Amino acid sequence: MDGPLxxxxxxxxxxxxxxxxxxxxxxxxxxRVIKVEAxxxxxxxxxxxxxxxDYSAYFMSLxxxxxxxxxxxxxxxxxxxxxxxxxxxxxxxxNFKPGTLEKWGxxxxxxxxxxxKLIYASASGFGQTGPLKxxxxxxxxxxxxxxxxxxTGQPNSEPTRVGTSIGDITAGLFTTIGINAALYDRExxxxxxxxxxxxxxxxxxxxxxAIARYLSKNEIPKPMGSRHPxxxxxxxxxxxxxxxxxxxxxxxxxxxLCNVLEMSELFSDEKFNTNSLRSxxxxxLKLILENKLSSxxxxxxxxxxxxxxxxxGPIYNIKEAVENPQVLSRNxxxxxxxxxxxDFKLAGNPIKMSSYKDETTRxxxxxxxxxxxxxxxxxx
Amino acid sequence: MDGPLxxxxxxxxxxxxxxxxxxxxxxxxxxRVIKVEAxxxxxxxxxxxxxxxDYSAYFMSLxxxxxxxxxxxxxxxxxxxxxxxxxxxxxxxxNFKPGTLEKWGxxxxxxxxxxxKLIYASASGFGQTGPLKxxxxxxxxxxxxxxxxxxTGQPNSEPTRVGTSIGDITAGLFTTIGINAALYDRExxxxxxxxxxxxxxxxxxxxxxAIARYLSKNEIPKPMGSRHPxxxxxxxxxxxxxxxxxxxxxxxxxxxLCNVLEMSELFSDEKFNTNSLRSxxxxxLKLILENKLSSxxxxxxxxxxxxxxxxxGPIYNIKEAVENPQVLSRNxxxxxxxxxxxDFKLAGNPIKMSSYKDETTRxxxxxxxxxxxxxxxxxx
Numbered sequence: 223m224d225g226p227l228x229x230x231x232x233x234x235x236x237x238x239x240x241x242x243x244x245x246x247x248x249x250x251x252x253x254r255v256i257k258v259e260a261x262x263x264x265x266x267x268x269x270x271x272x273x274x275x276d277y278s279a280y281f282m283s284l285x286x287x288x289x290x291x292x293x294x295x296x297x298x299x300x301x302x303x304x305x306x307x308x309x310x311x312x313x314x315x316x317n318f319k320p321g322t323l324e325k326w327g328x329x330x331x332x333x334x335x336x337x338x339k340l341i342y343a344s345a346s347g348f349g350q351t352g353p354l355k356x357x358x359x360x361x362x363x364x365x366x367x368x369x370x371x372x373x374t375g376q377p378n379s380e381p382t383r384v385g386t387s388i389g390d391i392t393a394g395l396f397t398t399i400g401i402n403a404a405l406y407d408r409e410x411x412x413x414x415x416x417x418x419x420x421x422x423x424x425x426x427x428x429x430x431x432a433i434a435r436y437l438s439k440n441e442i443p444k445p446m447g448s449r450h451p452x453x454x455x456x457x458x459x460x461x462x463x464x465x466x467x468x469x470x471x472x473x474x475x476x477x478x479l480c481n482v483l484e485m486s487e488l489f490s491d492e493k494f495n496t497n498s499l500r501s502x503x504x505x506x507l508k509l510i511l512e513n514k515l516s517s518x519x520x521x522x523x524x525x526x527x528x529x530x531x532x533x534x535g536p537i538y539n540i541k542e543a544v545e546n547p548q549v550l551s552r553n554x555x556x557x558x559x560x561x562x563x564x565d566f567k568l569a570g571n572p573i574k575m576s577s578y579k580d581e582t583t584r585x586x587x588x589x590x591x592x593x594x595x596x597x598x599x600x601x602x
Numbered sequence: 603m604d605g606p607l608x609x610x611x612x613x614x615x616x617x618x619x620x621x622x623x624x625x626x627x628x629x630x631x632x633x634r635v636i637k638v639e640a641x642x643x644x645x646x647x648x649x650x651x652x653x654x655x656d657y658s659a660y661f662m663s664l665x666x667x668x669x670x671x672x673x674x675x676x677x678x679x680x681x682x683x684x685x686x687x688x689x690x691x692x693x694x695x696x697n698f699k700p701g702t703l704e705k706w707g708x709x710x711x712x713x714x715x716x717x718x719k720l721i722y723a724s725a726s727g728f729g730q731t732g733p734l735k736x737x738x739x740x741x742x743x744x745x746x747x748x749x750x751x752x753x754t755g756q757p758n759s760e761p762t763r764v765g766t767s768i769g770d771i772t773a774g775l776f777t778t779i780g781i782n783a784a785l786y787d788r789e790x791x792x793x794x795x796x797x798x799x800x801x802x803x804x805x806x807x808x809x810x811x812a813i814a815r816y817l818s819k820n821e822i823p824k825p826m827g828s829r830h831p832x833x834x835x836x837x838x839x840x841x842x843x844x845x846x847x848x849x850x851x852x853x854x855x856x857x858x859l860c861n862v863l864e865m866s867e868l869f870s871d872e873k874f875n876t877n878s879l880r881s882x883x884x885x886x887l888k889l890i891l892e893n894k895l896s897s898x899x900x901x902x903x904x905x906x907x908x909x910x911x912x913x914x915g916p917i918y919n920i921k922e923a924v925e926n927p928q929v930l931s932r933n934x935x936x937x938x939x940x941x942x943x944x945d946f947k948l949a950g951n952p953i954k955m956s957s958y959k960d961e962t963t964r965x966x967x968x969x970x971x972x973x974x975x976x977x978x979x980x981x982x
Contacts (some may be wrong), residue, residue: 362830370764385823396952433924448751540822555817569807577784577791
């Protein structure tokens with residue numbers, strides 16, 4: 223891949239999701255990624271479903287374009303190989319439990335004097351410091367402890383997780399930001415840095431409205447289904463055949479909405495003529511709107527509202543989402559090659575940069591230890 | 603703020619969330635941010651609740667530490683001021699509807715020849731290209747069209763949004779990655795770049811398991827409450843007083859869990875002795891586990907499981923989440939000053955870098971046009 227990070231070498235000690243998501247982005251930005259996996263088993267996610275002909279689609283979607291070598295960092299011969307790659311690496315990324323790499327002699331403090339230009343990024347459940355640093359965490363645990371689950375779901379429903387591992391993914395994104403900022407910094411100072419990202423911290427950083435509400439007003443927000451906590455109407459409504467999302471974020475949009483629905487009297491109604499009144503009386507307003515919206519199917523309403531530039535849309539399932547001509551036109555579904563399966567489709571890179579081509583393919587999907595020969599030869 | 607981006611000037615034309623979240627991170631990383639707001643009204647989010655003494659906590663939490671100047675980019679006197687700031691800016695960030703800045707003479711193509719080192723980042727609902735580029739979008743619209751809502755919620759429940767504006771926030775994160783990568787690139791090439799991020803694209807990029815499942819197996823995933831689609835047990839369970847999240851991601855952890863629950867026979871049960879069997883028979887396993895878990899309160903179970911290093915945790919509300927000693931010890935709640943309200947608490951920066959101090963305060967919260975005098979003097 224060509225990109226802003228070309229000519230940089232990433233030594234990738236990551237497994238499962240938070241780390242691999244980060245090094246996947248580094249790869250998409252042009253870096254070369256050498257993935258060090260545990261001998262025999264490899265990245266745990268090689269065993270996570272769904273599977274295609276015994277190969278994990280989960281693993282493949284995150285690790286395309288990386289090179290794989292199996293090394294046991296407790297074994298002295300393997301350590302020698304590792305040391306040779308480390309000596310040439312620009313960036314080390316790892317998501318072991320804090321203390322693991324120290325135990326093997328590769329903690330930040332162990333390596334930073336010898337390699338002062340190395341950027342060393344650690345992503346973990348709770349971070350490298352603090353009373354909980356020793357505890358293991360997966361996405362679900364930080365979605366729960368970070369407060370996000372307490373505001374996601376229907377009112378009074380059973381606990382609801384975000385349907386994607388947002389705890390891992392956001393931490394992967396913050397880690398990637400840290401690494402890129404450190405690369406820029408290194409150009410100025412000549413020095414590397416240690417980056418410590420905690421998945422739990424990242425959950426706090428994305429709480430937005432909910433945390434502003436609590437910290438400023440001592441209100442404890444609750445799940446509200448599809449409703450926005452302070453903008454109205456801004457939620458999903460029933461139509462004749464399914465649902466429509468309407469996000470009429472200000473008075474002007476609400477007026478347009480009333481006109482499209484042929485209910486212009488609503489806009490002057492004293493119960494609904496400001497955003498705060500609409501928020502307050504939203505249950506009543508929802509009944510009125512759904513009564514009207516039930517007369518047409520979603521597609522028809524979307525067309526009518528789009529003509530008036532009212533933010534709205536259908537709720538797509540995954541098939542509909544990835545087949546959306548807009549998504550396809552943006553090259554958001556790309557391909558990687560696997561030697562048994564052949565072409566394998568996966569999500570593209572949403573960072574489109576004018577100075578680099580947005581490739582429609584990614585590098586091949588590595589088998590465990592596939593690149594040993596090549597790597598040993600190069601780093602001898 | 604000291605940080606890797608110190609000495610860089612960001613010209614911030616953003617409003618509401620996706621753009622302001624990005625420029626907030628740039629500020630947290632040390633950049634100086636000059637926010638250009640529409641005269642009289644300012645950033646729309648100045649009018650979004652919750653309010654503290656008539657000031658929007660929502661606005662304050664995103665815009666601390668930025669300088670504000672009100673400029674009308676259709677007015678020729680204001681354009682002259684804008685041009686002077688632009689001439690010295692390293693980065694321009696905007697989240698207008700595509701075409702808006704072009705109309706005012708400040709599209710990427712209009713400015714890139716004059717300012718070839720400028721990094722110009724545009725975040726929008728659907729991107730700068732494609733059949734839907736003209737349409738307005740808010741977070742809810744892309745959560746719906748991006749597929750995330752189709753996998754979030756209880757089975758057969760009403761549509762459920764993620765309880766935070768994850769459509770905006772992830773796009774803000776990807777934009778920030780793009781800007782930092784472009785800064786590094788500029789050090790090498792001497793050239794700026796145009797970065798085009800679409801909120802909808804970002805939703806596709808975070809679909810993880812769900813998109814891997816559809817693209818590889820043609821399965822259309824559905825909402826599963828708190829359950830993980832391919833790891834078991836990995837969900838929320840009822841206890842005597844509330845819920846506990848248990849993320850026993852492999853056989854070894856499941857064995858430990860069975861031992862803590864004093865149900866070691868479960869581990870050898872032919873229905874539950876592999877992850878794929880547990881996934882298949884999870885409804886039955888959940889009944890068995892909850893039957894046992896109902897005998898103690900969540901705190902007691904968490905303590906017992908933590909001793910065995912089984913990933914688990916409570917579901918915290920926002921108050922509990924921000925009062926967690928781990929979160930506080932990581933400096934994830936910081937302060938900014940507002941001249942009327944005084945100290946104002948907000949979320950910190952989850953990117954902890956060894957080379958820079960993680961400050962406990964942020965710069966002051968700007969009133970609309972507060973820094974006009976200072977800025978006019980400096981850029982004259």
